[in-house]
Amino acid sequence: MQSHRIAVMASGKGSNLQVILQAMAEGRCPVEVGLVIADKPRAGALDIARQAGVPQVRFLDPKGHADRTAFDMACADLIERTNCQWIVLAGYMRILSSAFVQRFAGRIINIHPSLLPSFAGAHAVEDALAYGVKVSGCTVHLVDEVLDGGPILAQAVVPVHDDDTRDSLHARIQQQEHRLYPETLARIVEHGFSVEGRTVHWRT
Ligand code: GRF
Numbered sequence: 001m002q003s004h005r006i007a008v009m010a011s012g013k014g015s016n017l018q019v020i021l022q023a024m025a026e027g028r029c030p031v032e033v034g035l036v037i038a039d040k041p042r043a044g045a046l047d048i049a050r051q052a053g054v055p056q057v058r059f060l061d062p063k064g065h066a067d068r069t070a071f072d073m074a075c076a077d078l079i080e081r082t083n084c085q086w087i088v089l090a091g092y093m094r095i096l097s098s099a100f101v102q103r104f105a106g107r108i109i110n111i112h113p114s115l116l117p118s119f120a121g122a123h124a125v126e127d128a129l130a131y132g133v134k135v136s137g138c139t140v141h142l143v144d145e146v147l148d149g150g151p152i153l154a155q156a157v158v159p160v161h162d163d164d165t166r167d168s169l170h171a172r173i174q175q176q177e178h179r180l181y182p183e184t185l186a187r188i189v190e191h192g193f194s195v196e197g198r199t200v201h202w203r204t
Pocket of ligand 1: 090092113174
């Protein structure tokens with residue numbers, strides 16, 4: 001049987017980590033967060049993880065490594081030492097090196113604040129507003145070597161209002177993220193999936 005232990009990588013406030021930990025505590029998401037890694041010393045995710053009693057909570061400093069691959073390999077070694085089966089990106093703002101993606105192929109999951117393939121990249125919410133779309137949302141997807149480009153596991157849609165700002169639209173998207181991410185992780189470990197081309201088939 002596969003382990004349900006996950007490593008969460010984050011750079012920011014960590015609200016997605018928080019809802020995963022909550023869902024876990026309430027028995028709605030049968031994963032175990034074994035490790036949280038942040039690449040920013042002040043990431044809110046670090047405090048959230050410590051307060052929740054995650055066994056390994058680590059800030060790793062990218063500046064302390066020769067290049068992106070070296071930093072990613074330090075993260076990867078830590079993930080393997082803690083026996084984490086899944087790597088869950090929750091607001092992790094670094095592009096992962098090919099070496100990292102290949103080492104954990106099919107086991108890295110990300111959440112992105114748009115309906116992919118629209119608006120990939122770091123400014124998804126602003127880009128969707130600037131384009132004038134009437135709906136947006138969020139996407140949970142597998143990570144491959146194309147930025148925000150891996151097979152889609154789940155999506156949720158939100159309306160875009162005429163008077164939306166980046167913050168108001170992002171807040172509406174985050175409400176859906178907070179439901180969708182724990183639900184999708186639960187589905188992954190309880191049912192599993194296979195991938196055919198770009199299409200994810202859920203097992204029932
Ligand atoms: C989320 O909107 C997510 O889609 C994006 O980064 C944000 C992270 O938010 N990848 P938080 O740190 O989990 O609150």
